[in-house]
Each structure stands twice: as structure tokens, then as C-alpha cells.
Amino acid sequence: MIYTLTLNPSIDYVMELDELTIGGLNRTNKVEVLPGGKGINVTQVLNRLGVPSTALGFIGGFTGAYIKSYLKQQNIPTDFVEINENTRINVKIKSTTETEINANGPSILPEHYEDLKNQIHHLTANDTLVLSGSIPSSLPHSTYKELVEICSHNSIRFVVDAEGDYLKNILSFKPFLIKPNHHELGQLFHTKITTIEEVMPYAQELVNMGAQNVIVSLAGDGAVFANHHSIYVATVPKGEVKSSVGAGDSMVAGFLATYEQTNSVEEAFRFSVASGSATAFSIGLCTRENVEHLLPQVILDKKSGKGD
């Protein structure tokens, strides 16, 4: 089973308006209230792609109840640790550009963190754990490292989609997959990265630092895949971006779903890119149908290596 872990889930309150006037009164054309948080998005997309996945994490209050009932209606399995405070609401403003305001989220009590660690201790070598998103400020900075240590000790395959030091600190444990975007890649190496050519050596460096498979996304400008055998560059499909919220999460889900079915990193990477774009071209997350529709537009160019 593929489990995802969202330490800081959210309701994503997506507001569409023609133009955003800072300091003025704005009125929306349309709003959507969607369950969010990186791991929860990955679980939703995996289930849509026909690969069973259960969402783990902390959930609480009326916002948490909304997320649980939404996911239940979609038959998405969850096993959340219940907390006392409300799960956060993240505001996503879609006008001429996209603006995101992510809340810091509720505090987590030590006993709730212990409950979560117990759950992770019960996973087995047949499971995969996807650890995604921000860490609530009440948890230790080393939370991902602690959880990844449990995975490593119990031979549980794990994936990490997190920023900065959270990611750097777990590379030596050999994550199966990491997926920074090019801004996050630049932050990791204290430099500015804007092109595919600039991404490639840094993606390879992440492999040297321990990651088994690395995907770096550059929004509409392409994506790079690197592992010990090869580097590929992918074109991304063309289309109208409706909301890129969850696009990165869809890439993670698309990769894992296809790798599970084909064992080919090449096929998995193509499907991953198509999944990201299918989500970017929708309000909400992709479906298998719209991913398959975009797949022919994803062309891979092998830059180095002997193959899978």
C-alpha cells in the first residue's frame, strides 16, 4: 500500500477573480473549497489513477471534519490522528497571476506525534510512505528525519517532497524519489536556477547525495529526471493553466502509479509530467482520462546514461 503523510493538511480555498487589487475590495467570480495538503493530494490522485493509497496525518476541528467527509464521499481511505485545533485554510487566489497564502497551521501535542510515530512503526517493507509538505512549527525541525529513520530501519520505501533543510537532511537515507521545483532546487544550493541546462548538474548532485530518483519541475518550461543511470529532459504539454495548485503533488502520484505498474522510470516520468499538466489545466486535481489525453505531448530527450 502507498501511504501518504500530511503533517499540515489544509482546506484550499481557491478564489477566482479578474484582477486582484491589493488594499482594495475584491469580489470573486467563483470559489472552490477543496481538501489539500501535499500528501492528501497525492493520495487523491493515486486513487484516481487506480492505485490504492491511504492518507495519514493530523486532522482537527470543523475544517478537518470537512476534509474527512469530502474524502469519504470520494471513497479515499484515510487514517488520520485527530487533534484538538482546527486544520488550516490556505487561500489560493487565481487572477491574472496566481497568489498563495498558506497558513502556519495548528499546534500538535507530543502525544499526537507519538500516535503518528506508532502508525509509521506499523508499516512494512511492502509499503511506500510519501512524506509531503510543511512541518507544523510545534513539531521538531527534525521530524522528517526521525520518521525517515523509522522507514529506513524497517525497509519501507519512502518519498519526500519538502523544502530546504527538511529535504537535505534526509538525502543520506536514500529516498526513492524527491521532486523539488527549480526554485526549491536553487534554494537548496544557494543559487538561482532558471533553465533546464542549469537544473541538470544540480539534479545529478542530488542523486550523488543519496536520492535514488529525482524529478525537477520548471512549471511550463519542462522537467528533468535524474538517477544513477540516466538524465532525461521532458517537454510539458501546452494548454491554459487554470490553477497549478497540486500540480507538483500530481507529478509524485503519476510517477509512483506508473512505476508500480511498469517498473520503468522512463514511463513513470512521462506520466508524471502529463499528470502535473493535467492538474495545472484544471481547477482541482487531474483525472486518468485527462492525463492520458496529454501523454502524447510529453516527449523525452535522453541527455546521458545507459538506460534503466
Ligand SMILES: Nc1ncnc2c1ncn2[C@@H]1O[C@H](COP(=O)(O)OP(=O)(O)O)[C@@H](O)[C@H]1O
Ligand atoms: N504553464 C504550464 N504549462 C504546462 N504544464 C504546467 C504549467 N505549470 C505547471 N505545469 C505542470 O505542473 C508540473 C509542476 O509544476 P511546478 O510549478 O514546477 O511544480 P510545483 O507545483 O511543485 O511548484 C510541471 O512539471 C508541469 O507538468
Ligand SMILES: O=P(O)(O)OC[C@H]1O[C@](O)(COP(=O)(O)O)[C@@H](O)[C@@H]1O
Ligand atoms: O505544506 P505546505 O508547504 O504549506 O503546502 C500546502 C499546499 O500545497 C498543496 O498541497 C499544493 O502543492 P503543490 O502545488 O506543490 O502540488 C496545497 O494543496 C496546499 O495548500
